[in-house]
Amino acid sequence: MLEFKHVFKTFNRNSDFELVLFQDLNFAIAKDEFVVIIGSNGSGKSTLFNLLGGQVSPESGKILFEGKDLNQKTHHSRAKEIGRVYQDPLMGTAPSLSILENLSLAKNQGQLLNFKKGKLNNERVYFKNLLKQLDMNLEDKLDNKVSLLSGGQRQAISLLMALLKSPKLLLLDEHTAALDPKSSKKIIEITNHLLAKHHTTTIMITHNIQEALENGNRLLMFNQGEIILDVKNQAKAALKREDIISLFHKYNQNSFEIIN
Amino acid sequence: MMSFIINILEQGSLYSILTLGVMISYQILGISDLSVDGTYPLGAVISAVLIKNGFSPWISLLFAFIGGGLAGSVTGILNTKLKISNLLSGILVMTALYSINLVIAGGRSNLPLLQEKTLFDNFIFDKIGTTPYQKVIVLFLIIFGLKLVIDWLFSTRLGYLFKLVGDNENLISELGHNPETIKIIGLAVSNSLVALSGGVAVSLSRYYDISIGTGMIILGLSSGILGVTLLKKSKFKLTSMVIVGAIIYRFIVALAIRYGLQPQYLRLVTVIIFIATLLLNQTTKLNSKRKVEENVGI
Numbered sequence: 001m002l003e004f005k006h007v008f009k010t011f012n013r014n015s016d017f018e019l020v021l022f023q024d025l026n027f028a029i030a031k032d033e034f035v036v037i038i039g040s041n042g043s044g045k046s047t048l049f050n051l052l053g054g055q056v057s058p059e060s061g062k063i064l065f066e067g068k069d070l071n072q073k074t075h076h077s078r079a080k081e082i083g084r085v086y087q088d089p090l091m092g093t094a095p096s097l098s099i100l101e102n103l104s105l106a107k108n109q110g111q112l113l114n115f116k117k118g119k120l121n122n123e124r125v126y127f128k129n130l131l132k133q134l135d136m137n138l139e140d141k142l143d144n145k146v147s148l149l150s151g152g153q154r155q156a157i158s159l160l161m162a163l164l165k166s167p168k169l170l171l172l173d174e175h176t177a178a179l180d181p182k183s184s185k186k187i188i189e190i191t192n193h194l195l196a197k198h199h200t201t202t203i204m205i206t207h208n209i210q211e212a213l214e215n216g217n218r219l220l221m222f223n224q225g226e227i228i229l230d231v232k233n234q235a236k237a238a239l240k241r242e243d244i245i246s247l248f249h250k251y252n253q254n255s256f257e258i259i260n
Numbered sequence: 261m262m263s264f265i266i267n268i269l270e271q272g273s274l275y276s277i278l279t280l281g282v283m284i285s286y287q288i289l290g291i292s293d294l295s296v297d298g299t300y301p302l303g304a305v306i307s308a309v310l311i312k313n314g315f316s317p318w319i320s321l322l323f324a325f326i327g328g329g330l331a332g333s334v335t336g337i338l339n340t341k342l343k344i345s346n347l348l349s350g351i352l353v354m355t356a357l358y359s360i361n362l363v364i365a366g367g368r369s370n371l372p373l374l375q376e377k378t379l380f381d382n383f384i385f386d387k388i389g390t391t392p393y394q395k396v397i398v399l400f401l402i403i404f405g406l407k408l409v410i411d412w413l414f415s416t417r418l419g420y421l422f423k424l425v426g427d428n429e430n431l432i433s434e435l436g437h438n439p440e441t442i443k444i445i446g447l448a449v450s451n452s453l454v455a456l457s458g459g460v461a462v463s464l465s466r467y468y469d470i471s472i473g474t475g476m477i478i479l480g481l482s483s484g485i486l487g488v489t490l491l492k493k494s495k496f497k498l499t500s501m502v503i504v505g506a507i508i509y510r511f512i513v514a515l516a517i518r519y520g521l522q523p524q525y526l527r528l529v530t531v532i533i534f535i536a537t538l539l540l541n542q543t544t545k546l547n548s549k550r551k552v553e554e555n556v557g558i
Binding site for chain 2: 075
């Protein structure tokens, strides 16, 4: 469903800070895959998502989404089919609106003037049940402003909102990285629970090796814009923490960077 | 005494329309839009010229509304498409409108209305007899109508997206809408209300002068923020807070003048009230922030 074909991307071209990131990047993702992407800083993970989201465009090459070239489309027109949860919990929700209003905005993607406030109350029960499955005590706080919630709670709402618009592809951009260990574990649990229900094709970026091993059915490891590991299903399940660390060291012999 | 109160209600109602417009850009979109100082006289001059040419004053208001909307969209387009800061976009439009207002008035900087019928010379009053309250009654009806329309607008998806402009612009894109378009529409709505208020002002004072726009942004902001600060704890909608704020603000100014304030100090007093309200707002904001921090747990 998603295909990168000969994608090139260089930053600060023709300056002293020129950085060639992707040189002929090629890979494809099939429908219903849950791909985990791991890599150190500067390996191209975030640029990959920004290419998909439309915040950054490639110099050459094609990004095909269900056979159509994404390059022609702006951020907001892609967003109808591609949902994204950001690392920063503040990015995915509107702080001054209530939980109910946030969820309802995500669900009702119709005409601008058709959506009325009165509709909110009809959906109250539906959203209450939706929030109950998060198990975060949010079901009784439907009318609370999102600005009053913790980072973990906001991230859970962001995740729900991204899925409520029934995207064909979901991008999880280190969505647990800004949370404390307890909340981030909870968010991963919720992610798996929701994905099992929705069967949305998903790409998740993570810094955390444990998270990468435990989730998804395919793993891609990036290093300086190149894919250095691509394993699926059983091969991925057999993968161990040490394998990833030794692969990382093989490519970064002079680096002092530590990944956890 | 009665005429003192009637005067406050008239002026307060007039400026509450302006304040509704200003607060849409300031409070909802989170933009300080200076084009207001140009769109207020724009609405006034459109209305004055049309009334002088025999149009119904109500039709003249409609055109004032449309004119303000066009000017507001220009501010929005400069800001979003040409990436000029919103402060500068507003100043540019305000400055350009000075010439445009002169052109519309045929090169004159003021126009008096003499025998022409205004919004307040209504056939209904001809039948039931004129009262000293008739201007207030007409103004209240206009405000009530506008309030209903604005409240409706803010209950639609578009209204929610307006709030997101100030809140989280990225989310507008994620929800599948172009944030630039939403911003342009918001500024158009805001300025059409401001121009409408200018049009009403001409009927009220029977006089247009090109300088009536000066300081309107501050007047609108102080009235609006005053209302929101005073009524924050109430269950009132933003529109009601803003309308009450504009009338209270007018009351303060009228009192100050009655008790000896020289009119030449008026703008200075406006700025002082504005700063005082902002400070008041900041201290209450800090307090409520502290409260929130105490209440938040995981």
